[in-house]
Amino acid sequence: MKNLYAIINWLFLVSYWLLIAGITLRIMIKRRSAPSAMAWLLIIYIIPLIGIVAYLLFGELNLGKNRAERNKALWLSTVRWIEEFKECSYLFASEHSEVARSLFQLCKYRQGIGGLKGNQTKLITNTDDVMLSLIHDIGLAKKNIEMVFYTWQIGGLVDQVAEELMAASRRGVCCRLMLDSVGSIEFFRSPYPVILRTAGIYVVEALHVNLLRVFFHRADLRQHRKIILIDNYVAYTGSMNMVDPRFFKQHAGIGQWIDIMVRIEGPVATSIGSIFSCDWEVETGERILSSPPNINITKFEKEASHAIQVIASGPGFPEGVIHQALLMSIYAAQKRLVMTTPYLVPSDDLLYAICTAAQRGVSVHIIVPRYNDSMLVSWASRAFFAELLESGVLIHQFEDGLLHTKSVLVDGQLSLVGTVNLDMRSLWLNFEITLVIDNNDFGKDLERAQEDYISRSRIIEATAWAKRPYWQRIVERLFYFFSPLL
Structure with a gap:
């Protein structure tokens, strides 16, 4: 024995x-x-x-067997779609500002498609205005409406959006809604999925977490995009989930969430639609990617036309391209760089680039919320403050709610707006989307929004930060240890 x-x-x-x-x-x-x-x-x-x-x-980026097979099968059709779209040469911008030229060239090389012109954009900084604009556009929809969100929470104006969406479906508009399983867990536990499906809307729970299969695909891989596409011509994207801030996480004690969205008319909507189509096929197996439509851009050519590049990330998309885009944007800055993010846990490369920008004379501002919904990220972020402050970076802590806006503005000309947080999860793991906009007028609109955030913020003084209690430094370093995994 x-x-x-x-x-x-x-x-x-x-x-x-x-x-x-x-x-x-x-x-x-x-x-x-x-x-x-x-x-x-x-x-x-x-x-x-x-x-x-x-x-x-x-530890590893694993989509699961079925999704991985669909992702692989999708690649050839996506390449054909890109080649067909590139035949519409009149849609592609040939000129860019000095600050944006290298970044657009990088995106063209990494993604196989250049920046698109003939777009009209509108930056919307108020959630109610976003909802009302969306309700109006849904009411005009004739063919299709596609949406993807990380979080959909019922209540307030969100219910009006749902009612308008159901009305569109009943009049024959094809409506597809894809929501992240974890981010929208309360929605999927409510009667709403059945109500929407009964109205004819296709509702998909993306990246469903199954305890019996957690070792076969990565459990924390999330669908973090926020996309609305209407008739393949009008699109919305930005940082806002489908939530009414007056009803969302009120128990957290951090105030209302502050977001922005960009409404776009023009050929960029087609590019955004291709990203949704890829996500939809990987999740459901249904192919909805069709030939690029014949797009007329002449009505915007006489006005201020916005050259836009769409960057998508996640499994199956070019690895690290958003990280590269951020680095190039920071190094391109000559005068002023303003960044807003709710979660500041940058890679070593990004941290070095930001500090270097400040040291070479660029006025660098980072705006973060003072109070955060994630304790881990909040403490980990503080571990970076000392090095940033020593380099001359101005850190503003937003005090009027949870600033959820993700934006970068370079020299008032080059704007990056989307769903990407400055943390490892957004940069290397999740399904994300970012718009790169080369336009001075849009830059001015974004600058006004950022200045409003700064006016409602408290700047961190380097001398005061250096005197913080020693126990806080220990906690910061402890959570900094986990920053590569956040």
């Missing part, structure tokens, strides 16, 4: 160390940043069993 126990113990120990060695090899073989790899290795060696389980759940 003793020999049997000895053999079992020996087999257990061998299996245990082989498992750790196998996971170590997987971490080292996978292409990832050195800080991320070191963080995973330390977690696995310090708390082995918990660390191994955590890595199997969250």
Whole structure:
């Protein structure tokens, strides 16, 4: 009996160390940043069993077998669509401002498609205005309405949007709605999915979390895009979820969420629609990507035309392109750089680029909320403040709610607006979307919004920050350790 126990113990120990060695090899073989790899290795060696389980759940970008197969099958049709779209050469911008030229060239190389002209954009900074504009556009829809959101929460003006969407479906408009399983968990537990489906709306729960299959696809991979597409010609995107701030997370004690959205008319809507089509096919297996429509841009050619590039990220899309775009934008800045983000946990490259911009004389402003809905991210963000402040970066803490706007404005000309937070999850993991807009008039609109945020913020003084309690520094460094994983 003793020999049997000895053999079992020996087999257990061998299996245990082989498992750790196998996971170590997987971490080292996978292409990832050195800080991320070191963080995973330390977690696995310090708390082995918990660390191994955590890595199997969250350590690798795994779509799951079915989604991965659909993603692979989708690639050839997407390439054909891009080539067909590129034949409409009159849609593509040939001239860009000096600050934007290199970034648009990068996006063209990485994504296979250039920036589009003939677009008319409108920056909407008030949630009620977004909802009312959307309700109006849905009421005019004739062919199709497609939406994807991370969060949809019933209540307030959101219910009016839902009513208008159901009315559109009843009059024959094809309506598709895709919502993230985790972000919209309360919605899927409510009667609303049945109500919308009864009205003829296709409702899909994206990236559904199944406890029985958590080891077969990454559980924390999220559909974080916010897209509305109407008749393949009008589109909305930005930071706003389908929520009414007066009803959303009121118990959190952080105030109402502050967001922006961009309403677009023009060929960029077609590009955004192709991204939705890819997401829809990967999730459902249904192919809805059709040939690019014949688009007339002449009515905007006489006005201020906005050259726009759409950057999409997530599994199946060019890896790291949003990260590259942010780096190029920061290095292109010559006079003024303003960034707004609710979650500031930048990569080492981004941190270095921001600090370098301030050190070479660029006026750099970062606007973050003073109070955050994520304790982990809030503490991790503070670990970066000292280095930023020492470099001359001005950090403004927004005090009038949770500033959820994600934006970058370079020299008043080049704007980046979308769903991407300055953290590892947005930059390397989630399905995200960003608009790159090369237009001075739009830049002025975004600048006004950012100046309004600054007027409602408290600036952090470098001397005062250096005197913060020592225990806070310890907590900051503790959460900084997990920043590559956030």
